[in-house]
Amino acid sequence: MCRDYLRPVLLIFASIAVGVVGWSGYMLLLPVALGFPVLWSIAQTRSVAALVSAGYFLAASRGLPQGVAAFYSSDIWPGLLLWLCASLSFVTVHTVFWTINARTRPFRYFLAVVVMSIPPFGITGWAHPVTAAGVLFPGWGWWGLGLMTAGLAGLVTRIWPAVAIALTGFWLWSAATWTDPKIPDGWRGVDLELGVSLGREAGLQRQRDMIATVRGAATDSARFVALPESALGFWTPTVERVWTGALRDGAATVIAGAALLDAGGYDNVLVAIDRKGGRILYRERMPVPGSMWQPWRSWFGESGGTRADFFANPVVSIDASRAAPLICYEQLIVWPVLQSMLHDPDFIIAVGNGWWTEGTSIVAIQRAATAAWARLFAKPLVITFNT
Structure with a gap:
């Protein structure tokens, strides 16, 4: 027995x-x-x-x-x-x-x-x-x-x-x-250590601090600078004007996370900004269920929560290249990266905001999983996190 x-x-x-x-x-x-x-x-x-x-x-x-x-x-x-x-x-x-x-x-x-x-x-x-x-x-x-x-x-x-x-x-x-995935030529991913304040502190001084960070990272060999999820906070015409003005005298292009808010909720997005202006580059396909994606709200006539675009925009165009974006939670599941790989992108860009994971291995798991997929398909990898 x-x-x-x-x-x-x-x-x-x-x-x-x-x-x-x-x-x-x-x-x-x-x-x-x-x-x-x-x-x-x-x-x-x-x-x-x-x-x-x-x-x-x-x-x-x-x-x-x-x-x-x-x-x-x-x-x-x-x-x-x-x-x-x-x-x-x-x-x-x-x-x-x-x-x-x-x-x-x-x-x-x-x-x-x-x-x-x-x-x-x-x-x-x-x-x-x-x-x-x-x-x-x-x-x-x-x-x-x-x-x-x-x-x-x-x-x-x-x-x-x-x-x-x-x-x-x-x-x-x-x-x-073993060798780690390469970084694409001309790219630099900037990790931040701003904790819970990233995306929640929306003052002009925070935007100026971010601009200074980008200027420090942008060089002749790195024309594209990636910032983490939520780096810009809410994407508004004012934020766009501030960043476009700051980049007017340079050749740098910034890829950064932001939230696009409307009456029905918001989209977790990546924004591309250069001296000519800004545009929505990518809308997250699968936000975190429960804390961000809350589809049951619509069942009761309520608004709010993050929209899930599921199978939309698996690859995006950045300059002459095609990138496979993965925002935070998408790095932990299988189908977003495989859907992107079906379109044979030139590289992967992975961003996250992991301040809430302190004391856990979640961010390390995200980095490991993303790097493993990049190595499987021999794709360069740009990765940037806030902790």
Whole structure:
């Protein structure tokens, strides 16, 4: 009887360890997440598979309760509630697709991988093991993604030890030869340490400080300067005039985060500004569910919240180049980056505002995941965060 309980307990604790280590924020440890499908497949009952899935997901997203508490300046309980609710989609999908039938298990796990990559379940598809493709197969592009998907399916078969050994070989080779994504020529991403004030302090002095930061970063070799999400606060005609005037005597182009407000809510956007003026470059496809994206407001006739543009503007034109923008939360899920890669952009630009994640590994995970995708598709990467 004791042995009957020992195996499930060991599987659950192992799944927690895989979630903690794989999603610690160290890019070369992302392949540890591939231990999850193995543990899921060797669960002997559907209920144990559900607990293994919950252990992995909750461990991987462990920074959420503390981050939500900081974001709302509240106690830990709202964060815990959101943490548990977010795990429901992952657990539900992997519980429904689990099967004791070894012959159909690879196909069913493949379906789970796909379902957790695209909306609606992909909206909370964090900690997706397929993200490790960039570490195992850097530069292989769609072929690498295909091999990663096949490897995930192989890890839920009876020959999983052989598949694991093969994937480990790719992992070790990649770790020995690893190089970080390059920065595009002429670009510079500026990290800020302005905490909660970024985007909330909207005075003229803050804009002047940002302009001074851009002038310090812009050089003959860096004509494009990227600033984090929310760097400009609310995008208004006055803010546009201030920045256009400041850039009139130079050749620099600034890409910065801002909020575009109207009566129905607001868009989280990237703005491009140069001496000729400013324009909305990109509207965020998937804002943070719950804290930013609140679709239920419209059900009750209320306004507010951030709009989600879902599959809009996967690539944008900047000068003569085409970029794949990813704002904050989009770096944690799968479909925005894959949708952008379908259009073969020249580089990726990733921005975020992570002041609320202090004491967690969330920003480190965002950076690691984005860099892994950039390496998979051999794309240069511009990245900028506020903390």
